[in-house]
Amino acid sequence: MNTITARKPFLRRYIFSTDHHVIGLQYLILALVAVAIGTTMSLLMRIHLVWPDLILPGHGPILPEDYLALVTLHGTMMLFFVLTTAPQSGFGNLILPAQIGSRTMAFPRLNATSFWLTAIALLTLLSSTLVQGGAAISGWTAYPPLSAVASAGPGQALGMDLWLASIVLFAVASTAASINTLVTIIKLRCDGMTWDRLPLTVWGWFTAALLSILAFSVLLAALVMLFADRHAGTSFFLPAGDLVSGTLHTGGNGSPLLWLQLFWFFGHPEVYIAILPGMGLTSMLLANFSRRRVFAYRTMILTTLLIGFLGILVWGHHMFVAGLNPFAGTAFSISTIAIALPAAAKVLSWLATIWRSRPQLTTPMLFALGFVSLFLTGGLTGPILAQPILDQYLHNTFFVVAHFHLIMAMAGVFGLFAGAYYWFPLLSASSKNPAGRIMSESLGRWHFWGSFLGAYATFLPMHITGLAGEPRHYAQLTGIPGSAAAHLLATGSIPLQKHITYGAIFLASAQMLFLWNLIRSTRRGEYAPENPWQATTLEWHPDLAPFAPPSASNETIAVHHAPCTYGDTSFLTQWSPGDKPE
Amino acid sequence: MPQLASLLTITWPLPADASAHGPALDLHLFRNLWIALGLFALAHLLLLIGLLRSRRGNPYGDDRKHLWQIEYLPLTALALLFIFLTVQAERLWAAARYTGADPAALQIEVTGMQFAWYFRYPGVDATFGAIQPQLISAAEGNPLGIDPADSHGHDDFITSELVLPAGREVDLRLHAQDVIHGFAIPEMRLKQNAVPGETVHIHFTPVTPGTYAILCTQLCGTGHYRMNANLSVLTPAAFADWLATHEKVQR
Numbered sequence: 001m002n003t004i005t006a007r008k009p010f011l012r013r014y015i016f017s018t019d020h021h022v023i024g025l026q027y028l029i030l031a032l033v034a035v036a037i038g039t040t041m042s043l044l045m046r047i048h049l050v051w052p053d054l055i056l057p058g059h060g061p062i063l064p065e066d067y068l069a070l071v072t073l074h075g076t077m078m079l080f081f082v083l084t085t086a087p088q089s090g091f092g093n094l095i096l097p098a099q100i101g102s103r104t105m106a107f108p109r110l111n112a113t114s115f116w117l118t119a120i121a122l123l124t125l126l127s128s129t130l131v132q133g134g135a136a137i138s139g140w141t142a143y144p145p146l147s148a149v150a151s152a153g154p155g156q157a158l159g160m161d162l163w164l165a166s167i168v169l170f171a172v173a174s175t176a177a178s179i180n181t182l183v184t185i186i187k188l189r190c191d192g193m194t195w196d197r198l199p200l201t202v203w204g205w206f207t208a209a210l211l212s213i214l215a216f217s218v219l220l221a222a223l224v225m226l227f228a229d230r231h232a233g234t235s236f237f238l239p240a241g242d243l244v245s246g247t248l249h250t251g252g253n254g255s256p257l258l259w260l261q262l263f264w265f266f267g268h269p270e271v272y273i274a275i276l277p278g279m280g281l282t283s284m285l286l287a288n289f290s291r292r293r294v295f296a297y298r299t300m301i302l303t304t305l306l307i308g309f310l311g312i313l314v315w316g317h318h319m320f321v322a323g324l325n326p327f328a329g330t331a332f333s334i335s336t337i338a339i340a341l342p343a344a345a346k347v348l349s350w351l352a353t354i355w356r357s358r359p360q361l362t363t364p365m366l367f368a369l370g371f372v373s374l375f376l377t378g379g380l381t382g383p384i385l386a387q388p389i390l391d392q393y394l395h396n397t398f399f400v401v402a403h404f405h406l407i408m409a410m411a412g413v414f415g416l417f418a419g420a421y422y423w424f425p426l427l428s429a430s431s432k433n434p435a436g437r438i439m440s441e442s443l444g445r446w447h448f449w450g451s452f453l454g455a456y457a458t459f460l461p462m463h464i465t466g467l468a469g470e471p472r473h474y475a476q477l478t479g480i481p482g483s484a485a486a487h488l489l490a491t492g493s494i495p496l497q498k499h500i501t502y503g504a505i506f507l508a509s510a511q512m513l514f515l516w517n518l519i520r521s522t523r524r525g526e527y528a529p530e531n532p533w534q535a536t537t538l539e540w541h542p543d544l545a546p547f548a549p550p551s552a553s554n555e556t557i558a559v560h561h562a563p564c565t566y567g568d569t570s571f572l573t574q575w576s577p578g579d580k581p582e
Numbered sequence: 583m584p585q586l587a588s589l590l591t592i593t594w595p596l597p598a599d600a601s602a603h604g605p606a607l608d609l610h611l612f613r614n615l616w617i618a619l620g621l622f623a624l625a626h627l628l629l630l631i632g633l634l635r636s637r638r639g640n641p642y643g644d645d646r647k648h649l650w651q652i653e654y655l656p657l658t659a660l661a662l663l664f665i666f667l668t669v670q671a672e673r674l675w676a677a678a679r680y681t682g683a684d685p686a687a688l689q690i691e692v693t694g695m696q697f698a699w700y701f702r703y704p705g706v707d708a709t710f711g712a713i714q715p716q717l718i719s720a721a722e723g724n725p726l727g728i729d730p731a732d733s734h735g736h737d738d739f740i741t742s743e744l745v746l747p748a749g750r751e752v753d754l755r756l757h758a759q760d761v762i763h764g765f766a767i768p769e770m771r772l773k774q775n776a777v778p779g780e781t782v783h784i785h786f787t788p789v790t791p792g793t794y795a796i797l798c799t800q801l802c803g804t805g806h807y808r809m810n811a812n813l814s815v816l817t818p819a820a821f822a823d824w825l826a827t828h829e830k831v832q833r
Contacts, residue, residue, distance in 0.1 A: 064804045071801075139801045145778055146761040146803060153696075153803035239779020241715035244760040245696070248715055255779055256762055296649055321764070323777045326679035330672060337664050344660050345653055347625065352652045355632040369629070376625050380618040383664060387671035389678060390611050392773045396764060396799040468595045469768035471799045474807040484795035485810035488597060488768060 016116075018108035021546035023115050024094030025427065030119060031086035035413075037126075038077035039508050041070045046501040052476055065154035067475035068137035072155075073125070075140030076163070080170050081122050083274035083412045088212070089114070089177050091277065091419050092205050094426065094546065096181065098539035099199050101190025101557045101575075106183035110176050117173035121166045128155075128162035136163040139473065141263060144237035144256045148229045151245040161230070168223050171216040178212035181205055190538075192559035196298060197574070199537045199563045203301050204280025207308035211269040211276075214312060219266035222259060229254075260322055264315035271408050272311040276304065278415020279346060279375075282368045285418055286350055287564040288535050289365035290357035291571070294564050295349045303342035303349075310339040320388040321395050329388040336386035343379055347372065363444030364533070367418035370452050371411050377456075378407025381463070396473075398493070399466025402459045410455045417451070417514070424521065425528035426539060429546050436545075437525035438532055443517040450510025457503030461496045468492025536573050537563045600794060600815065601770040602787035603678055608771070610670055617663070683753035683785030688746070692756045693726055694763030694776040697805030699796060700725055701744045704737075706829055711735015718759065726759075739832045744796060744813045747821035751787045764799030767813055775800050788815040 014022060047054060048062040055061055062070075097105055105111050128135040137155040138147040142163065150157040185206050189198075198206075228234040235252030237259045242249040287294040294300055316324060316332030324332075350372050359365055381403040385391050394400060420427070421444055425436035470477070470493035477489050477497065531540040538544060541557060557575060565572040572578065594615060599608055691702040691710055704710045711734040718727035728735040746752055756765055758776040766773040769792075774784045798809035816824060 064807065068801070068804065068806070137804065143762050143801070146801070149761075152761060242760065242778045243715050243718055253779065256777055257780070296653055299649065299653060321773050322762075322775045323780050323782050326675065329679070330675065333672070333675075334668065337668050340664060341657055341661055345657055348653050348656055351625070351628050351632060352648075354629075356635045357632070358636060359633065369633075372629065373626065377622055380622055383667065384611075384614045384618060387610075387614070387668065387675070389607060389671050389675040390614065392678070393607065393611065393768070393771050395773055396766075464595055469597050469795075469797075471764075471766070471797055473801040475804075476807050480808050480810065482795065482808075482810040482812060484793050484812045485797055488795045488797075492595060492597060 016112065018112045020093045020097055020105045020108065020111060023111050024090055024092070026115050027085055027090035027093060027118070028427075030115075030122060031082050031090055031416075034077045034081035034085070034122060038074050038082060039511070041074040041077070043504060043508055045070050045074065046504045048475075049477060050497050050501045052478060062475075064475035065134060065137055068139075068473065069129070069135040069155055069159075071473060072136050072139050072163070073129070076125060076167070077122075078409065079140060079270065079274065080167070081118075081125075083408065084174065084212075084270070085118060086416050087277035087281075087412070087419070088174075088181075088205065088208055088273060089118070091281075091416075091423065092177075092181055095419075095423060095539050096202060096205055097184060097188065098426075098541070098544040098546075099202050099537055100185060100188060101193050101538050101541075101544070101559060102184065102188035103544065104188070105180055106187060107180050111180055114173040114177040114180070117169050117176075121169035121173065124162055124169065125166035128159045128166070131158045131162065133157050134159055136160045141267065142226070142259075143263075144226060144229065144259050145242055145244055145249075148226060148237050149242075149244040149247060149249075150230065151247050153245075161227075164223055164227055164230075168220065168227075171220045171223065174212050175216045175220075178209035178216075181209040182213070185209075190557045190559060193538075196301065197559055197562045198301075199280070200283040200294065200297075200300055200304065201277065201280035201537075203304045204277040207304050208273045208276040211273050211308055211311060215266040215269040215273070218262055222262035222266070225262075226259065257319075257323055260319055261315070264318045265312070267318065268315040269308075269311045271404070272307060274408055274412050275375075275415070276308065278371060278412055278418075280304065281415055281419055281422075282350065282371045282375075283346070283353075284537065284564065285364055285368035285422060286353045286359070286372075287566075288533060289362060289368075290354045290359040291566040291568075292353055292357055292564070293562070293566065295352035296345075297562065297564075299345060300349055303345045306342040307339060307346075310335060310342070314339060317386055317391070320391045326388070333386050333388055337383050340379070340383050340386075343375075343382075347376055347379075362421075362533070363439070363441055363448060364418045364422035366445065366448040366452075367414050367421065370448065370455075371414040371418060373452075374406050374414055374455060375411040378403055378405070378411060382407070394466060396471055397466035398462040398470045398472060401472055402462035402466060405459050405462070406455070410459065414451070414455075417447075420514075420518075422533065423539070424525075425532055426546055428522055428525070431547050433527065434542070434545050434547065435528045435530050435532075437521055438528040439521040439525060440517050443513055443520075447510060447513040447517065450513060451507065454503060454507025454510050458500055458507050459503075461500050461503070465493035465496050465500070531573075534571050536561075536565055536571055538574055540573070541575050597768050598790075599769065599771060600788060600790035600792060601772070602789050603674070604771045604789075606674055610667075610674060613670075614667060617667070678786075679784075682783055684751050687751040687753040687785055689753050689755070690744070690746075692744070692754050692765060692776065693759055694756070694765060694798065694802070694809075695725075695759040696761065696803050697798070697809035698742065699744075699765070699798075699809070699811040701741045701811075702726060703739050703741070703825075703828065704734075705739060705832055706737050707734055709734040711738050715759075737829065737832050739828050741828070743811060745821065745824055746788050746813065746815050747818045748788055748791050748815050749818060751785055753783060753785045756782045756784065761802050762800050763802050763809070764797075766797045766799040767794055768797070769794040770813070773799060788813075791815045791817055791820075 225236040235254040240253040429436035712729040712732040756776040794813040796811040
């Protein structure tokens with residue numbers, strides 16, 4: 001296969017490739033671009049909150065509509081183009097086929113199409129900053145009527161249309177990619193790769209793909225309906241008599257609440273799509289570096305599926321104070337609290353796996369441990385927000401911002417970093433150097449501690465400002481009219497804002513170490529030995545390494561064991577036929 | 583012990599609580615926060631001990647034997663804890679939202695629009711006049727579109743500050759003219775979205791006289807951050823004077 005690839009011209013080989021390794025790398029590069037832009041946007045927001053008079057070079061002062069456009073773009077970029085794309089499509093393409101013993105994805109051309117649709121979606125989103133009126137300002141949730149009426153504010157005309165177009169493209173791409181993932185897992189597993197021998201990472205990808213197909217199809221319908229409301233005179237989300245900026249809606253009688261139902265039916269599973277692959281990877285890494293099998297492997301499979309299943313039954317917890325029937329609030333409260341149990345089961349299994357094992361604290365392991373810590377800390381505030389009476393105080397405050405940034409953004413990104421350091425030898429493999437290179441451990445450790453402390457320094461204080469009553473999406477905290485509101489913000493949240501901003505700057509600066517490590521290690525990192533982490537899973541099989549020269553033996557790949565089989569000093573790979581650890 | 587309990591509550595930086603339902607809500611919130619903090623500390627302690635203590639063989643030989651000790655037992659305890667918290671929370675939620683306000687409660691209509699809150703009092707006839715969206719015109723002094731053909735509306739009066747008497751229940755009917763807004767009064771431990779096309783009732787009883795912030799908590803456009811108003815809680819006597827003045831002016 002590789003000899004044929006080698007003869008292809010540059011464009012076919014590296015750009016319009018149907019090789020899943022190349023597509024995986026393309027997705028990762030796209031996510032890296034998106035995360036760099038999204039992080040810069042969040043820093044601009046943080047800096048503006050603390051120094052509101054700062055003049056942005058080449059732009060001028062940050063106006064309220066600029067701030068809200070930053071909020072919207074930051075959320076959309078990070079959630080879709082980083083947290084959905086990198087774990088699911090990036091590492092999913094690079095690693096998943098090999099982990100199940102396959103040399104390809106099920107539909108290579110569909111795979112390439114998905115990537116290019118995603119890339120066009122990102123360009124469409126970014127182009128919305130250049131059009132008249134600017135980018136959309138209604139947040140990543142795009143609640144109508146604000147998003148449905150072009151005159152509702154800056155960015156709600158062409159900027160909003162581009163936002164919709166971008167997410168439509170993304171939804172189509174994501175659905176196609178998920179079908180590809182599912183078919184690959186179901187059809188292309190090698191001999192002996194039974195369902196209970198599948199690595200937990202694959203279970204994470206599998207569940208996330210199932211959720212993607214369900215959730216993105218509903219989102220797609222909602223996006224089309226919103227587009228029709230904007231341009232085809234329908235009234236799915238617009239009530240009769242709605243008056244926005246002097247424009248009276250005299251059409252049919254719809255309800256904005258319908259959008260909330262449809263959006264959150266997608267929106268909540270979406271956060272599990274982002275985090276499930278990271279949960280699977282963390283399970284595998286903790287076992288690998290502790291030289292233990294995963295505690296309660298089958299329970300871990302079950303809890304992964306259970307989290308996926310419950311994940312589609314909890315969307316109403318975003319709507320406790322949105323005008324939802326209070327009895328429905330109770331039902332969603334119970335389903336949401338219930339999801340804490342499989343999540344807690346996972347944490348217990350992680351703790352049991354590393355319990356007194358003296359694990360090797362390599363960089364990927366550190367990030368996996370960081371994942372456990374951040375997932376735990378962010379997760380513990382989940383049951384609090386799941387209680388409608390408490391949500392009635394905390395909803396849309398910075399308490400919620402702290403909650404989801406810790407559990408989804410920070411744990412999610414730590415999962416990505418763990419994957420990047422762990423799989424870097426595979427990422428950097430080439431036909432000349434099939435074992436690849438390894439990233440610098442010392443830089444990696446500095447990067448981990450900077451990120452870990454930075455994450456807590458930034459997001460822990462946000463709980464406090466949220467409890468003190470600071471709402472989200474405020475373009476300014478100082479100089480606002482209303483004596484009581486000014487007093488509330490001045491006593492509660494403003495004193496902590498500087499600390500949060502310093503924390504965010506520190507956190508972002510620490511990422512320079514990662515970028516530096518990535519560039520340095522790609523060019524002149526140490527050569528990796530074969531299977532450098534002594535992993536048991538198939539992606540480290542010499543014949544399955546990306547860009548490896550075709551194997552001379554060309555033997556079929558088969559699996560003889562569950563993953564994570566370790567003795568006290570030795571390990572047994574899934575592909576090795578021996579029945580005891582070597 | 584009571585001192586300890588009050589110490590536990592004052593260290594969480596909530597704004598002063600000025601509503602009748604607030605103390606029970608605060609107590610439940612503090613209980614939740616302390617439990618979360620305790621579990622946070624416990625889990626991290628276990629994580630650290632697990633990492634630092636030396637390895638002495640395999641602490642669990644057979645998964646199935648230890649599943650009960652390590653997973654199912656702690657999970658059962660956690661489930662019981664969550665059930666307890668949920669039941670407590672639901673009792674408070676039911677009291678606040680399952681039933682409407684007392685019929686004798688003060689009736690006020692709250693309207694959110696980009697970027698202001700309007701409060702309408704029904705006047706001496708205790709009935710709100712009908713609203714026609716076509717008639718909405720702030721320039722002509724009719725920002726809510728009160729229909730002059732409906733005589734119930736003749737004595738309605740509109741304020742930009744919410745004024746309430748201490749100790750009396752108030753029934754707010756919330757709606758929005760243009761986009762979704764979030765009606766929140768942190769000191770009253772109150773939050774509810776105002777949705778165009780819907781009317782949502784919420785009821786509460788302010789207790790402590792004073793001035794409190796009314797914020798918008800649902801992103802509603804460029805002016806979202808400055809869409810706030812004051813809530814003024816007066817003593818019953820002062821409120822009666824205030825109401826009489828406004829009703830006289832209106833007549």
